[in-house]
Amino acid sequence: MSTATQSSLPTTRKPIDWWRWAGRFTILLLLIFTVLPMLWMVLTSIKSQFAALQYPPQWWPAEPTLNNYWRLINPADSIGREFLRYFWNSFYVSLITTILGVVVAVPAAYAFSRFRFPGRTFLFFTVLVRNMFPAVVFLMPLFLLMRWMGLVNTHGSLILTYLTFGLPLSIWLLKGFFDNIPIQLEQAARIDGATRFQAFLLIVMPLSTPGIIATSIFSFIGAWNEYVYAYTFLSKQESMTLPVGIQRFFTEFATDWPGLMAATFLMSVPVVVLFLVLQKYFVRALTEGAVKH
Amino acid sequence: MTIATERAAIAPKAAEQPWGIGLLRRIIDHRSDYLYILPALLVMLVVIAYPVYYTIELSFFKTPPNLQMKDKIFVGFDNYAAILSSSSFHRVTINTLIWTVFSTGFAFLLGLAAALALHREFAGRGVLRAVLLIPYVVSAVAASYVWKWLYHSDFGVIGALAVQFGLTDRPINFLDNTTTVLPSLIVVNVWKEFSFAMVMLMAGLQTVPEQLLRAAQVDGASAWQRFWHVTFPHLRGVSMVTVLLLMVANFNSFIIPWIMTSGGPAGASDIWITDIYNIAFGRQRYGVASAYAVILFIVMMVLGYFYVKALTRGDEARAG
Amino acid sequence: MLAQVVLKDVNKVYGSLYAVNNVSFTVQDGEFVALVGPSGCGKTTTLNLIAGLITMSGGEIAIGDRMVTDLDPKDRDIAMVFQNYALYPNKTVFNNLAFPLQMRKQPKDVIDKKVREAAKVLDITHLLDRRPRELSGGQQQRVALGRALVRDPAVFLMDEPLSNLDAKLRVQMRSEIKRFHHNLNATIVYVTHDQLEAVTMADKMAVMHGGVLQQYDTPANVFSNPVNTFVASFVGSPAMSLIPVEVVTTGAATILKGTSGWEMPLSAANARKAQGSSNGKAVLGARHSTLKLHKAAKPDAVPGKIHTVEPTGDITFAQVLVDGEVVNISLEPSVAIQPDERVWLEFDQDRMHLFDATTTMALKAA
Numbered sequence: 001m002s003t004a005t006q007s008s009l010p011t012t013r014k015p016i017d018w019w020r021w022a023g024r025f026t027i028l029l030l031l032i033f034t035v036l037p038m039l040w041m042v043l044t045s046i047k048s049q050f051a052a053l054q055y056p057p058q059w060w061p062a063e064p065t066l067n068n069y070w071r072l073i074n075p076a077d078s079i080g081r082e083f084l085r086y087f088w089n090s091f092y093v094s095l096i097t098t099i100l101g102v103v104v105a106v107p108a109a110y111a112f113s114r115f116r117f118p119g120r121t122f123l124f125f126t127v128l129v130r131n132m133f134p135a136v137v138f139l140m141p142l143f144l145l146m147r148w149m150g151l152v153n154t155h156g157s158l159i160l161t162y163l164t165f166g167l168p169l170s171i172w173l174l175k176g177f178f179d180n181i182p183i184q185l186e187q188a189a190r191i192d193g194a195t196r197f198q199a200f201l202l203i204v205m206p207l208s209t210p211g212i213i214a215t216s217i218f219s220f221i222g223a224w225n226e227y228v229y230a231y232t233f234l235s236k237q238e239s240m241t242l243p244v245g246i247q248r249f250f251t252e253f254a255t256d257w258p259g260l261m262a263a264t265f266l267m268s269v270p271v272v273v274l275f276l277v278l279q280k281y282f283v284r285a286l287t288e289g290a291v292k293h
Numbered sequence: 294m295t296i297a298t299e300r301a302a303i304a305p306k307a308a309e310q311p312w313g314i315g316l317l318r319r320i321i322d323h324r325s326d327y328l329y330i331l332p333a334l335l336v337m338l339v340v341i342a343y344p345v346y347y348t349i350e351l352s353f354f355k356t357p358p359n360l361q362m363k364d365k366i367f368v369g370f371d372n373y374a375a376i377l378s379s380s381s382f383h384r385v386t387i388n389t390l391i392w393t394v395f396s397t398g399f400a401f402l403l404g405l406a407a408a409l410a411l412h413r414e415f416a417g418r419g420v421l422r423a424v425l426l427i428p429y430v431v432s433a434v435a436a437s438y439v440w441k442w443l444y445h446s447d448f449g450v451i452g453a454l455a456v457q458f459g460l461t462d463r464p465i466n467f468l469d470n471t472t473t474v475l476p477s478l479i480v481v482n483v484w485k486e487f488s489f490a491m492v493m494l495m496a497g498l499q500t501v502p503e504q505l506l507r508a509a510q511v512d513g514a515s516a517w518q519r520f521w522h523v524t525f526p527h528l529r530g531v532s533m534v535t536v537l538l539l540m541v542a543n544f545n546s547f548i549i550p551w552i553m554t555s556g557g558p559a560g561a562s563d564i565w566i567t568d569i570y571n572i573a574f575g576r577q578r579y580g581v582a583s584a585y586a587v588i589l590f591i592v593m594m595v596l597g598y599f600y601v602k603a604l605t606r607g608d609e610a611r612a613g
Numbered sequence: 614m615l616a617q618v619v620l621k622d623v624n625k626v627y628g629s630l631y632a633v634n635n636v637s638f639t640v641q642d643g644e645f646v647a648l649v650g651p652s653g654c655g656k657t658t659t660l661n662l663i664a665g666l667i668t669m670s671g672g673e674i675a676i677g678d679r680m681v682t683d684l685d686p687k688d689r690d691i692a693m694v695f696q697n698y699a700l701y702p703n704k705t706v707f708n709n710l711a712f713p714l715q716m717r718k719q720p721k722d723v724i725d726k727k728v729r730e731a732a733k734v735l736d737i738t739h740l741l742d743r744r745p746r747e748l749s750g751g752q753q754q755r756v757a758l759g760r761a762l763v764r765d766p767a768v769f770l771m772d773e774p775l776s777n778l779d780a781k782l783r784v785q786m787r788s789e790i791k792r793f794h795h796n797l798n799a800t801i802v803y804v805t806h807d808q809l810e811a812v813t814m815a816d817k818m819a820v821m822h823g824g825v826l827q828q829y830d831t832p833a834n835v836f837s838n839p840v841n842t843f844v845a846s847f848v849g850s851p852a853m854s855l856i857p858v859e860v861v862t863t864g865a866a867t868i869l870k871g872t873s874g875w876e877m878p879l880s881a882a883n884a885r886k887a888q889g890s891s892n893g894k895a896v897l898g899a900r901h902s903t904l905k906l907h908k909a910a911k912p913d914a915v916p917g918k919i920h921t922v923e924p925t926g927d928i929t930f931a932q933v934l935v936d937g938e939v940v941n942i943s944l945e946p947s948v949a950i951q952p953d954e955r956v957w958l959e960f961d962q963d964r965m966h967l968f969d970a971t972t973t974m975a976l977k978a979a
Contacts, residue, residue, distance in 0.1 A: 019516050023410035027421065030407050033484065034425050040450050041439045055464075057453045104332045111329035118319045135545060135566070137586045140351070140573050141344035144362065164340040167333055184699035187666050190686040191693045191770075192760070193716030206703050225432035227548050232574065243434040247552065257442055264435040275430040279423055282430075286489070287496035322668075 045069070045261035052258045068262035083263065085238060086245030091270075093155050093241060094223035097162040101170050101219040102212055104163070109174030110200065114183065135165075135228045143232055153236045161229045166219040173218065173285050177211025178204065214285035217278050221271045242267045345590075352584035358577035365580070372584035381560065381568070389564040391475060392550075393543040396482045400539055401532070403483065404490025409520075411491070412498045422495070425488045433485060433548035440481045441553050444468050468554055471561035478562055481549055486542065490535050497531030498524070530603065537600045541593065565589055616677055616767035616800040617642045618663060623672035625658050625824075632658045634824040635672070640768075640817075645794050645801045647811035650821035651847070656804045657772055659821070663802060664770055665689050677767050687716070692761035696773040698753045700745035706732075706756050707741040713764045731759045751782045758793065771803045775810065787814060808848045812836065820844050842973040845898050845966060851930060853898045854940040856915075857970060860893045869897060872936045875915050880962040886976040890969050895976065898966035901930065901941040905959040906948065914957035919950050933958060 044052055046064040074080035112120065142161060143152070151157035181204055189199035227243040234240050246263045275282055327334075352372055354365040376382050407425060411418055428436060443451050444467040452464030467477040501524050509519045547566040550556060556563035556571065563571075569589070573582035618640040625633040633655045640646045648656040661667045663674060665686040673682050681689045692713070700709050707728055714724040732738045735755045745753055754774060761769055774790070775783045791814055794801055805811055811818045812832040820827045820835060820843075828840045832848075839845035845853045858869040861876075867884035869877045879887055887895055907914055917935040924946060933940045933956060940958065950956065967976040 020413075023413070026406045026410045030403065030425060030487075031421065034428060034488075037436075037439050037443055037484065038427065040443060044442065053448050055448055055453065056457070057448060057450055104336060107329040108333035111326055115323060115326040115329075117323035117326040118316055135547065137348050137590055138341070138344045139570075140579055140582060140586070141347035142340065144347070145339075145343065160336075160340060164336055167336065171333065182697060182699065184695045184697060185701060187661075187664070187686070188693065188695060188699040188760075189701075189712070189716075190666065191664055191689075191691060192713035192764070193687040195685070195687065198716070203701055221430060225434070227432070227434050243432055246438075247434065257445075257448075260438055261442065264438050268431040268435050271430050271432070272427055275426070276423060279419075279426075283422075283426075283492050283496075286492050 041261045041265060044258050045265050047258050049256060049258055068258050069266070071259070072262055072266060079259075082237070082245070083266075086240055086242045087266070089155065089239060089245075090224055090241040090243075090267075093158050093162070094220045096155075097159050097166065097223040098216050098219040100159065100163055101166045102216055105167055105170035105174055105215065106205075106208075106212070108167075109171045110178055110204070112171065113175045113178035114186075139228065139232055142229070146233055151233075153234055153239050155239060157233045158223075158226075158230055158241070161233075162219075162223045162226060166222050169218060169222075170215045173215050174208070174211050177208045177214075181207050210281055210284075213278060214281035217274055217282055218285055220274065224271055348583045348586050348590075350583075351580055352587045354580045356579040368580070372581045373588070375581060376585050376588065381563075384560060385563050385565060385568045388475060388560075388562065389544065392479060392482075392546065392564050393540055395476075395479050396486070396543045396546075397536060397539040399479070399483045400487040401490045401536055403487040404535070405494055407487070407491040408494035408498055411495060422492070425491060428485045429488045434552060436481060436485050437549050437552035440484070441468070444477060444553075469558055471558055474554055474558065474562045478550055478553060481553070482543065482546065485549070486539060490539065493531055493535040493538075494528060497528045500531075501527040533603045534600070537596060537603060541596055541600070544589070544593065544596075617675075618768055618800065618802060619673075619675040620659075620663070621673045621675075623659070623662055623674060624670045625655075625662060625667065626670040631824045633662065636821075636824075636826045637672075638819055638826060638829045640800060640802060643798045643800055645791075645799075645803065645814060645816045647815035647818045648802065648804045648821060649808055649811040649818050649847075650806065650827075652806055654821040655824040656806075656819075656821050658824075660693075660770055660772055660802060660804045663768075664691055664693055690767040691770055692764045692766040692768075693770040693772065694757045694761050694774045696776055698745070698757040698774075698777075700753055700756055700760075702745050704744070705741065706737065706743055706745070706748070706759075709745070709756055710741075710759050710763050713760060727763045728759075731763045734762065735759045750778050751786065754778065754786055758790075762793075762797075767800065769799050769801045771801060773805055774803075776805070776807070790814065809850060812848065818848075820847060822847075838975070839898075839966065840975050842896055842898070842968045845968070845975075849900060851901055851941040853900050853966070854904075854938070854942075855968075856897045856935055856938050856940065858895050858897045860887045860890050860895050862888065869895070871915065873916075877913055877915060877960065882978060883962055883965070883967060885978040886967045889976050889978075890967075891971045894970035896968040896970050896973075897960075898968060899940070899960055900964070901943045903961045903964040904940070904942045905961075906931070906933075906942055906944060906950075907957040907959060908950070908954075909957070911957050911959060914959045916955065916957055919952050919954045919956055921952060922950060 043059075043061060045068055046066065047058065047061045048063065048065060048067070051058050051061060051063065071077050071079055072083045075084055111117075138161075142157075146152050146157040149157075151160070185203050185207070186196075186199040189203045190196065194202060225243065226241075230241045230244045234244060237245075246260065246267065351362075351365070353367060353369060355368045355371070356362065357364045411422060443449055446452070446464060446466040446469060449464060449467070451467070452461075455461045456464060465473065467473050505523050506519055509523050514522065545566060546564065547570065550562050550564055550567050551570070554562045556567040565585075566589075569582050569585045572578050572585065620639070621637050623633055623636045624631065636655075636659060638646075648659055650656050658667070662669050663676075665681065665684060669682065673680065675681060676689055676691065700706075701712065704712065710728040710731060711724050714727060719727075728741075729738065732741055735758055737752065737755050737759060740748060740752060740756070745756070748756065757774065771790075775786050778786060787810060790803075793799065794814075803811075803815065812835075815832060817830060818832050818835055819829045822843050828835055828844050830838075835844060835848055839848065839853070842855055846855060856871065858871055858877075861868050861870050867879050867887050869879060869887065871877075905914075910916070915935055917933040917940060920932040920934045920939065923930045923932075927946065929944045929946050929948065931942050931944055931950060933942055935958065942958065944950075968974065969976055
């Protein structure tokens with residue numbers, strides 16, 4: 001065995017890693033780009049109407065106030081009553097859409113993942129292609145359809161619509177999760193005495209919980225943020241959801257910018273919280289399928 | 294006791310069945326499989342197949358503004374001809390192309406830069422990724438209002454900052470100027486969706502084999518050469534899906550231009566969807582709007598074809 | 614209860630491809646049968662057909678004294694051990710073992726008793742509260758066996774249960790499964806691509822190729838009397854060497870002639886076999902241990918050239934090129950040979966094999 005000789009090579013100074021610095025600089029710029037608008041929204045929302053409309057702007061609120069928020073969540077105030085109504089409508093529609101979406105998407109995704117039935121590819125294609133259609137293609141006929149079914153100005157019209165526009169993505173996401181569950185587990189369960197349905201319910205479902213959570217977040221956020229259909233189908237104030245509602249009542253007269261910023265802040269809170277808490281699932285859902293693991 | 298088969302090892306081919314009978318048989322064999330997709334299929338039929346059919350039908354009719362569709366009049370391809378020959382269609386199409394190409398391009402490039410910068414593990418990386426993703430998560434309605442306020446002609450913070458840094462003498466009227474309005478809206482759109490490209494590409498970067506990068510380093514490749522010859526080819530598939538998804542989303546954009554400018558001033562930020570919406574719900578010309586939607590739909594189908602192709606590669610190879 | 618398995622003309626067709634082509638065989642009660650063949654030969658498909666996990670295109674299967682062709686897997690009274698063990702990842706070991714009993718609505722105290730018994734037999738009692746991902750490969754393997762065991766099924770089906778283990782563990786588990794079979798007197802159908810596993814463990818082996826059952830017999834008979842060149846070259850390691858030859862009959866004498874011109878006289882029995890070949894084309898087969906190596910020319914020995922020499926300690930394997938074909942031979946380590954050395958191989962007339970070159974089937978005395 002020869003012993004390693006001490007290296008007598010000249011030691012070179014580590015060069016500055018330009019790539020790493022370029023990366024840091026990029027991140028900094030993107031962070032400023034991303035955060036500044038949100039920061040300005042929050043800063044504006046704690047200003048009075050008077051303080052907001054100044055030139056040059058008051059960079060930092062001289063007299064920060066939470067009045068804009070109190071007004072929105074105060075059920076005694078007429079604005080608050082309206083806002084809370086929209087908030088509840090949005091929540092209700094999003095929740096029902098999410099639950100129904102999971103119930104319908106799970107069996108379909110399971111079938112696409114497990115079975116090789118004739119027409120599977122074609123059906124899957126149509127499910128995916130739904131993502132491609134511009135909303136307006138559906139807007140007009142759906143509006144007429146909803147009118148015919150007497151659903152205009154009801155939440156049923158929105159739930160039914162959101163259900164379908166969420167379904168393709170839900171099915172696609174869930175299929176990815178089901179694909180990752182080895183089919184042998186179900187086969188084992190069936191040999192162990194389970195019916196096909198029991199194997200699905202007792203073995204596959206518990207294992208696909210992350211997928212169902214991810215899909216649910218997507219449906220919920222999608223429904224919560226949706227604007228076009230809600231804008232077209234709902235004209236009665238008491239049935240409006242938040243995205244449509246806040247527009248309606250802040251632009252009636254001169255815009256109350258601090259109030260509007262407070263409202264957009266409150267509107268964003270549920271989805272941002274949901275996203276931050278379940279970020280892992282969200283990111284996985286976003287990239288599932290596009291990247292083969 | 295030897296039970297030897299006297300047959301050759303290679304299996305003979307089964308007798309070919311007539312195509313139709315074979316298919317019917319396979320459908321019957323799999324009949325219970327369809328039960329699983331039935332609920333999804335029903336919902337999709339009512340809310341997708343019917344509207345698509347109805348849109349195509351209406352595109353050949355002149356429709357009354359009162360929406361009494363029994364009074365519609367068949368006009369053949371007149372609606373299509375009217376759209377394709379109108380000058381506003383050409384202007385709107387150019388706007389749409391500018392909007393889509395620049396939004397997609399910038400969102401992708403910023404996303405790529407962010408993904409590369411965030412690829413290396415470091416403390417706070419998860420938090421940074423989360424913060425950058427917030428614009429993608431919040432509603433476009435919220436984003437539109439916030440940016441409308443940022444762009445405000447008198448009290449907007451962007452104009453004020455520009456003056457502060459001596460870029461202009463007085464606040465720019467971003468949204469009320471035919472030359473600045475479209476770029477201003479594209480900035481909002483990029484702000485909202487670049488982090489989508491970022492997470493997609495971050496996921497793609499994880500599929501780049503570390504060993505290949507090491508090998509390239511040993512072979513003397515510079516950082517740039519490693520990116521160009523190893524990393525980038527591995528990102529091709531994800532990049533394609535990402536660009537396609539962004540393009541589709543941008544072609545279908547409505548909320549940002551609608552809330553921020555309603556397509557104005559003087560139609561300078563009118564894109565396909567806002568135009569169709571105006572024709573249908575503003576001017577109540579459903580027939581024309583339907584034909585317009587069908588044209589759009591055809592463009593989307595072409596994109597959709599590439600999307601599905603990019604997505605399902607390798608999927609059929611998986612054994613069931 | 615008699616736990617035999619009978620397959621009769623079993624078929625599985627995908628599109629126009631026969632994955633399993635008219636396979637028939639009977640597994641006797643208490644027998645250990647290995648389904649063996651290269652990947653894609655239809656052995657796993659056959660096992661899945663026995664299990665009822667896929668539907669047959671044709672044929673019949675009986676387990677015990679019942680026809681099970683149209684029964685669900687759960688009603689076939691079988692247990693199965695999978696290649697990747699297929700343990701339920703969200704259940705503890707205890708609950709994995711209990712699952713088959715729960716599905717059969719057994720009372721709680723019975724389940725508890727049976728699970729603990731099985732755990733004791735397999736020495737996994739200390740693992741009962743763990744989850745599968747916390748177990749080593751060997752432990753997971755035992756749990757998978759345990760889950761099959763608690764059921765006390767008529768037949769155990771095993772799909773390459775050892776292929777995910779490392780070499781050392783595989784040898785250990787091999788003997789454990791053999792004990793398992795012996796102690797329970799269990800009927801086992803075992804799928805493997807490793808002919809050595811089949812030969813060492815099974816009472817009978819069913820060699821499959823291209824969806825067709827080639828030979829079904831005891832390992833000893835398959836080894837010594839392969840029915841065709843495929844079985845001959847698949848079973849045994851190193852593989853049986855095969856050399857294409859010509860059968861030449863002049864007067865009363867029948868000889869084999871190599872492509873390079875060498876000639877080998879045949880014994881009376883071999884001559885009768887060789888005469889049955891179509892067009893006088895045959896394949897000469899011999900296992901490594903039946904060949905004798907000579908370093909000088911010897912009448913009736915076949916000339917060749919040493920290709921490689923692989924000493925393994927107690928035996929040295931050499932590859933000899935004969936007419937461009939590789940012939941495996943085993944030697945005493947004391948024999949000194951060099952690559953490229955000219956050698957002569959002496960065949961054992963009683964232990965050599967003759968196959969028809971066209972049909973690949975073993976030639977029989979007319």
